Amino acid sequence: MSKVLILVTNHATLGTTDQANGTYTPELTHALHAFLEAGFHYDIASIKGGSAPLYGEDMDDEITRQILAMDGFQTRINNTIPAAQLEDQAYDAVFYPGGFGLLSDLAEHEGVARLTAKLYEAGAVVGSVCHGPAGLLPITLSDGTSILAGKTVTAFTREEEIDFGTRPHIPFLLEEALTRKAGAYHKVAPWTEHVITDGRLITGQNPSSAAAVGKAMVALLAN
Helix, strand or coil: CCEEEEECCCCCECCCCCCECCEEHHHHHHHHHHHHHCCCEEEEEECCCECCCEECCCCCCHHHHHHHHCCCHHHHHHCEEEHHHHCCCCCCEEEECCCHHHHHCCCCCHHHHHHHHHHHHCCCEEEEECCHHHHHCCCECCCCCECCCCCEECCCCHHHHHHHCCCCCCCCCHHHHHHHHCCEECCCCCCCCCEEEECCEEEECCHHHHHHHHHHHHHHHHC
């Protein structure tokens, strides 16, 4: 049975503001729902371990309500595994849900990047959605190249940042950072579902793409 490592942020605010933030809950719950429907097992880890901040739990969303109430989920999100403890563990997939918090820690954390690189080079599928692809930025493979080199990816767009009003407060613009590192960055109209699969790397543009990223990861593992 496949096992997925979900990597979430410990950063609880929007950039350096005091606005509550973290992982955007529907991006985690909708992908997780796809994993669970496929019979996958999962662990949730973060850089520091312990309780991981979420926002958007109050969305009027049946899948999110189901996952938040599911037996064991609250225990896992409130007791995330420190990523450093997982260096000897095997996973079939790694998933980075989005949320602005990730821009302030996972986007530059070398330890987590090494963990994901090791799993990817062992054959794992790596998926991310919205701001989740920021977690791919520090990942360097054993040959010295970026995991993004030559890959076509997507993520939260400049236009979506402007619509959401967060651009003045975030550490960097993800679209620009990915354009500089990836083989190509592709986007569609704001807030439209959009998922790109390039080899074993899967990225989704925005919250509307979370379920589709989860399903694409399931399909790739099934093959």
